[in-house]
Amino acid sequence: MADVVQDVVANLTENITNSSANETGKIPATPEGMAVAYSSLIIMALLPIFFGSFRSVKHHKEQAESGEQPETMSHKDAAMFPLIASAALFGLYIFFKLFSKEYINLLLTGYFFFLGIFALCHLMSPLISSLVPAAIPNVPFHLRFTKGSGEEQEYLVDYNFTSHDLVCLACCSVIGAWYIVKKHWIANNLFGIAFAINGVELLHLNKVVTGCILLCGLFVYDIFWVFGTNVMVTVAKSFEAPIKLVFPQDLLERGVAANNFAMLGLGDIVVPGIFIALLLRFDLSLNRNSKFYFYATFIAYFLGLVATIFVMHMFKHAQPALLYLVPACLGTPLSLALIKGDIAAMFQYEDHPEKKIDSKEPSTTPATTTTSTKAAIKAKKDK
Secondary structure (H helix, E strand, O other), rough: OOOOOOOOOHHHHHHHOHHHHHHOOOOOOOOOHHHHHHHHHHHHHHHHHHHHHHHHHHHHHHHHHHHOOOOHHHHHHHHHHHHHHHHHHHHHHHHHHHHHHHHHHHHHHHHHHHHHHHHHHHHHHHHHHHHHOOOOOOOOEEEEEEEEEHOOEEEEEEEEEEEHHOOOOOOOHHHHHHHHOOHHHHHHHHHHHHHHHHHHHHHOEEHHHHHHHHHHHHHHHHHHHHHHHHHHHHHHHHOOOEEEEEEEEOOOHHHHHHOOOEEEEOHHHHHHHHHHHHHHHHHOOOOOOHHHHHHHHHHHHHHHHHHHHHHHHHOOOOOOOHHOOOOHHHHHHHHHHHHHHHHHHHHHOOOOOOOOOHHHOHHHHHHHHHHHHHHHHHHHOOO
């Protein structure tokens, strides 16, 4: 999850001598180019959080209206997540050390190719559908894939789509093919932004406490794997997949063919983003016609991201972004809630509250009725 990792070491080396720049074919970053690159990365990080948060509100309402009870992350899941992520990260590190990274990246490219297409379709379907000519009819389809038969039948796939969705799929497949063939940074960013928006929209923490546990765990995770070892830097430099946003620092010199990139991991966007989206839903639950906690934490995230880039340039070393983002995204809303007297309401809020059933009332009445009925039947038989 460390941001600005892939080319920080390369950039420092290139700025020392001109010979290294000639060997790599990269133009050393200029102050103007770096300003454009990092400003673009910040904007690309803010947009998924902003739009994904409001899309999560719509998704939450749809779930409530349909009566759907989605799987939510428990406190235990949140506490275990950094350990699972650490195991996955170290596993990738071992794979890259033992096997050729070209073959591993080929497999990962195919996997993320399909994921990216569907993520982009989910995001772009309303826009593309509105642009489809009226001559193309919007025919509905229903795809079902079942297991078993009769009463034991189970739906493994139950998906509704239209012919306009197929047009959207074809358009997104073109972008996917562009990414596979060229690995162009624009195609990478389209997939990355789609992943980030969908992640913020669809991943719900349910409770603020769960979000605090998750962010605190990943705070330690990010610091350990960036400062304590070279594992994350090695994986980030070897991993070729649209799980990061990149922007060239030599764009002004080389245009879209630029290849000297700064980068930001999607984890540094999605993880704080799902917490900020939860705060937006909390704001709306207060019925105050205000989005105070959402906007305050959104601004804090922006300042934390700026602090990450500033410290990186001051110390000339890759920085774990969550080192700055977690205190900003947790400290700001909790402090403001404490001042405004909303801290109890914030910790009691649930996206999908569990239905509590009073066990006393339902159990006593039927039991009494059943006992009385049996007594009456017995009395008739005795007579």
